[in-house]
Amino acid sequence: MSDHKTMTLTLIVWRQKNANDPGKFETYSAKNITEHHSFLEMLDCVNEDLILAGKEPIVFDHDCREGICGMCSQVVNGAPHGGQDRTTVCQLHMRKFKDGDTIYIEPWRARAFPIIKDLIVDRTALDTIIQAGGYTSCHTGGVPDGNAILIPKPIAEEATDAAECIGCGACVAGCPNGAAMLFTGAKVSQLALLPQGKAEAVARVKNMTKAMMECGFGNCTNHYECQAACPKGINVKFIARMNREFLKAQFA
Amino acid sequence: MILDGKCPTGPIEKSWDKHRFDLKLVNPANKRKYNIIMVGTGLAGGAAAASLGELGYNVQAFCYQDSPRRAHSIAAQGGINAAKNYPSDGDSILRLMYDTIKGGDFRAREADVWRLSQVSNNIIDQCVAQGVPFARDYAGYLDNRSFGGAQVSRTFYSRGLTGQQLLLGAYSALSRQIKAGTVQMYNRREMLDLVVVDGVARGITVRNMVTGEIESYAADAVCLATGGYVNVFYLSTNAKGCSVTANWKAAKKGAFFANPCYTQIHPTCIPQAGEYQSKLTLMSESLRNDGRIWAPKKKEDVSKLPADISDADRDYFLERKYPSYGNLAPRDISSRSAKEACDAGLGVGPGGRGVYLDFADSIKRLSEDTIRERYGNLFEMYEKITDENAYKRPMRIYPAPHYAMGGLWVDYNLMSNIPGLFVLGEANFSVHGANRLGASALMQGLSDGYFVIPYTIGGYLVTVKPGAVTTDHPEFKKSVVDVKATNNKYLSINGKKTVSEFHRELGKVMWNNVGMARSKESLNEAIKVIPQIRDEFWNNVKVTGSGTELNQQLENAGRVADFLEFGELLARDALHREESCGGHFRVEHQLPDGEAMRDDVNFSYVGAWEYKGNDKEPELHKEPLKFETIHLAVRSYK
Numbered sequence: 001m002s003d004h005k006t007m008t009l010t011l012i013v014w015r016q017k018n019a020n021d022p023g024k025f026e027t028y029s030a031k032n033i034t035e036h037h038s039f040l041e042m043l044d045c046v047n048e049d050l051i052l053a054g055k056e057p058i059v060f061d062h063d064c065r066e067g068i069c070g071m072c073s074q075v076v077n078g079a080p081h082g083g084q085d086r087t088t089v090c091q092l093h094m095r096k097f098k099d100g101d102t103i104y105i106e107p108w109r110a111r112a113f114p115i116i117k118d119l120i121v122d123r124t125a126l127d128t129i130i131q132a133g134g135y136t137s138c139h140t141g142g143v144p145d146g147n148a149i150l151i152p153k154p155i156a157e158e159a160t161d162a163a164e165c166i167g168c169g170a171c172v173a174g175c176p177n178g179a180a181m182l183f184t185g186a187k188v189s190q191l192a193l194l195p196q197g198k199a200e201a202v203a204r205v206k207n208m209t210k211a212m213m214e215c216g217f218g219n220c221t222n223h224y225e226c227q228a229a230c231p232k233g234i235n236v237k238f239i240a241r242m243n244r245e246f247l248k249a250q251f252a
Numbered sequence: 253m254i255l256d257g258k259c260p261t262g263p264i265e266k267s268w269d270k271h272r273f274d275l276k277l278v279n280p281a282n283k284r285k286y287n288i289i290m291v292g293t294g295l296a297g298g299a300a301a302a303s304l305g306e307l308g309y310n311v312q313a314f315c316y317q318d319s320p321r322r323a324h325s326i327a328a329q330g331g332i333n334a335a336k337n338y339p340s341d342g343d344s345i346l347r348l349m350y351d352t353i354k355g356g357d358f359r360a361r362e363a364d365v366w367r368l369s370q371v372s373n374n375i376i377d378q379c380v381a382q383g384v385p386f387a388r389d390y391a392g393y394l395d396n397r398s399f400g401g402a403q404v405s406r407t408f409y410s411r412g413l414t415g416q417q418l419l420l421g422a423y424s425a426l427s428r429q430i431k432a433g434t435v436q437m438y439n440r441r442e443m444l445d446l447v448v449v450d451g452v453a454r455g456i457t458v459r460n461m462v463t464g465e466i467e468s469y470a471a472d473a474v475c476l477a478t479g480g481y482v483n484v485f486y487l488s489t490n491a492k493g494c495s496v497t498a499n500w501k502a503a504k505k506g507a508f509f510a511n512p513c514y515t516q517i518h519p520t521c522i523p524q525a526g527e528y529q530s531k532l533t534l535m536s537e538s539l540r541n542d543g544r545i546w547a548p549k550k551k552e553d554v555s556k557l558p559a560d561i562s563d564a565d566r567d568y569f570l571e572r573k574y575p576s577y578g579n580l581a582p583r584d585i586s587s588r589s590a591k592e593a594c595d596a597g598l599g600v601g602p603g604g605r606g607v608y609l610d611f612a613d614s615i616k617r618l619s620e621d622t623i624r625e626r627y628g629n630l631f632e633m634y635e636k637i638t639d640e641n642a643y644k645r646p647m648r649i650y651p652a653p654h655y656a657m658g659g660l661w662v663d664y665n666l667m668s669n670i671p672g673l674f675v676l677g678e679a680n681f682s683v684h685g686a687n688r689l690g691a692s693a694l695m696q697g698l699s700d701g702y703f704v705i706p707y708t709i710g711g712y713l714v715t716v717k718p719g720a721v722t723t724d725h726p727e728f729k730k731s732v733v734d735v736k737a738t739n740n741k742y743l744s745i746n747g748k749k750t751v752s753e754f755h756r757e758l759g760k761v762m763w764n765n766v767g768m769a770r771s772k773e774s775l776n777e778a779i780k781v782i783p784q785i786r787d788e789f790w791n792n793v794k795v796t797g798s799g800t801e802l803n804q805q806l807e808n809a810g811r812v813a814d815f816l817e818f819g820e821l822l823a824r825d826a827l828h829r830e831e832s833c834g835g836h837f838r839v840e841h842q843l844p845d846g847e848a849m850r851d852d853v854n855f856s857y858v859g860a861w862e863y864k865g866n867d868k869e870p871e872l873h874k875e876p877l878k879f880e881t882i883h884l885a886v887r888s889y890k
Contacts, residue, residue, distance in 0.1 A: 018801065036525040038637075044530055044752070051750045051796055051805065059804050061318065063491040065531045067633060068416055069322040091636045116462055117802045124439065127319050131431040135424035136383050140303040140702050141374065143381035146408075147338065150392030159385040160410060163417060167321050196383045 174229030177218030294323030296677025297477030299701025305434030328415025356685020480656030486759020518654035686834025747792030
């Protein structure tokens with residue numbers, strides 16, 4: 001290892017045994033952390049110490065640890081994913097912190113995301129929104145050749161910008177209203193931009209926004225916190241596009 | 253026992269069409285009477301659950317994540333192959349088949365690979381129809397890039413996010429079926445047992461990872477689409493939750509495990525930075541389209557800044573050794589070459605574990621903007637992890653365990669030797685032989701899920717009476733009791749080492765002895781040491797908390813316990829296979845220039861292992877491989 005500098009940090013972590021427990025903050029010390037540790041590897045180290053001391057480790061959702069699966073979900077020092085531009089908390093590295101720092105770690109907080117345990121929340125509401133219409137109703141097989149319908153590059157690129165959403169829910173956690181407009185807007189826009197999605201665009205935007213409201217998500221009041229929190233940098237223009245699609249749908 | 257893959261006979265070009273016609277069909281009105289269990293909802297499982305649900309079957313789908321959208325298929329970056337031949341550069345179904353068989357070092361079944369190549373074109377059409385935003389050119393046509401082991405451009409892609417986009421396509425199709433009620437989705441469930449009644453797969457036992465409840469589900473067929481097992485090396489490019497558990501539980505109930513020693517070590521991963529590291533991150537192979545791989549020629553240069561090493565002092569070793577494929581040589585060859593350079597003391601970065609992947613020439617030729625457009629997200633990811641700007645200085649890369657070509661043995665219908673148990677995607681062994689080519693994993697997952705299992709499962713279901721066995725059967729009760737007992741055991745040991753410590757220990761043994769270069773000594777060493785670690789695990793592991801709540805340590809204990817059994821099987825398979833082929837490299841079997849030396853006379857077969865009980869030697873069964881369309885040849889990429 002090229003450098004042996006280590007850090008000691010104070011962690012103030014939300015602990016909550018289950019959905020019914022009121023929960024509270026607990027303080028821990030993270031020792032021997034290097035700048036190359038990822039944030040989750042830092043927590044792994046803390047957990048190893050807790051286990052060996054016979055204490056319950058901190059549970060948190062994580063899986064790919066490369067910023068694409070959308071499973072990790074922690075509010076670090078008040079910012080979803082820790083506030084580094086376009087970075088999931090699993091990709092956040094300890095070089096962004098200093099020796100002696102105090103770090104607050106909390107779960108996503110939103111009405112639609114009940115806490116399951118510690119830093120783990122239930123995000124099935126996001127699945128419910130997709131199930132309401134986040135697809136094209138094509139059958140397996142019986143579809144035209146991939147090149148039968150041309151899609152201009154700028155359209156394909158813009159659809160991809162929207163499609164980059166990893167469904168982590170940081171936009172909801174960052175929003176003062178707990179809204180899922182960026183999440184929903186991204187899927188509505190991706191499919192509304194592409195010729196394959198246009199046939200069902202009217203029903204889709206109506207059904208998805210309805211599901212969004214029914215799941216207990218709030219509404220957009222243009223704070224743009226969602227875009228700031230989004231680890232993929234999804235642009236709020238997709239909320240505007242969804243609103244246009246929604247308005248159009250009222251007259252369709 | 254000699255295994256029969258039940259491959260169709262006759263001309264290969266007609267084999268799949270003929271087989272589909274020969275398969276018996278389930279009457280549309282009868283489909284809803286059948287229940288199908290799908291474990292895993294990545295590309296293979298998600299696509300299969302969606303397609304089977306749409307056909308009218310009742311599907312119960314399970315995943316350990318909080319949503320099917322998170323399966324690790326999502327992390328595949330580079331692309332998906334298809335024999336569309338849109339660029340008119342000489343591609344065809346036969347050529348894709350040839351490249352795949354050759355890339356796999358002649359250790360895969362011809363009929364399966366033909367089928368994969370044939371349906372590859374349907375996959376692209378399907379994904380486009382779902383709204384997958386593939387890269388397009390300015391005229392609006394689908395764009396292609398090149399990948400390792402091919403001399404044509406047949407890889408379709410969506411930035412560096414192809415796996416994500418394809419998975420979200422399958423997830424959207426699955427979501428549509430969940431809404432329609434044909435698929436019942438169970439999130440945060442981990443399969444901990446396969447229930448076999450009178451020799452037939454009838455259901456599964458799972459742990460509800462939120463409540464801790466042990467639940468049973470019965471069905472007329474069980475499909476495992478549970479991915480690969482390279483987390484047996486501890487550090488790999490897989491997600492943390494990826495395990496061999498579902499497959500290993502099935503193996504312990506009698507399913508044969510085929511070719512476990514065929515593991516892929518991917519050449520372009522970000523090198524390990526320290527001991528605490530929890531996983532390795534892949535940099536897509538597509539980077540090798542525009543990046544040149546090199547190591548310093550002189551040992552005294554390894555600690556210099558790369559910019560201070562003159563071109564004459566750089567060894568572009570892939571271009572030197574494999575002039576016709578160059579930086580796009582297959583993964584096994586590229587990984588071994590990088591390891592050779594590092595073993596010779598020419599590695600760069602921490603611990604000398606790294607070679608350079610350099611974009612300077614491409615940036616000069618094409619501009620930084622073009623490179624950013626092609627790989628921007630990969631460069632960003634590299635910078636987040638290493639704090640280095642790869643537009644300004646070359647990336648450091650090192651090989652890492654990435655993919656399992658081995659898996660549960662299946663016949664041409666994707667059914668294992670246990671009737672009613674089907675295995676899809678990376679979890680089976682079928683098409684990649686001893687080495688998988690880039691952009692072929694996504695192709696296989698979606699092929700199995702959208703276009704193979706929906707046909708072949710019907711051929712089995714017509715032979716069984718729907719709903720014949722329910723969870724009231726004593727085998728289900730016994731399964732629940734067994735699973736609970738095992739979980740209680742983990743919790744009661746109360747030893748002095750964490751689950752992760754054991755996993756890291758196993759990983760080191762696997763990497764050092766069963767990694768990129770294997771020898772009789774190293775493998776025997778592994779076979780000796782792994783049972784010792786296993787014994788210690790069962791006496792000294794510490795798992796806190798209880799079984800009746802969300803308990804990640806308990807989940808992980810089960811996975812590591814299975815790796816500790818499976819790792820030994822992997823080493824045994826590698827020991828028995830006295831040849832080098834693809835990802836399996838035995839130092840005793842190499843040509844004078846260091847290339848892998850296959851032994852087609854003695855080892856041209858699939859090695860499928862039957863579990864015989866703990867601490868008993870498994871029994872080997874063979875399925876001979878026949879090559880009638882593609883002639884056996886020494887694999888050369890020079």
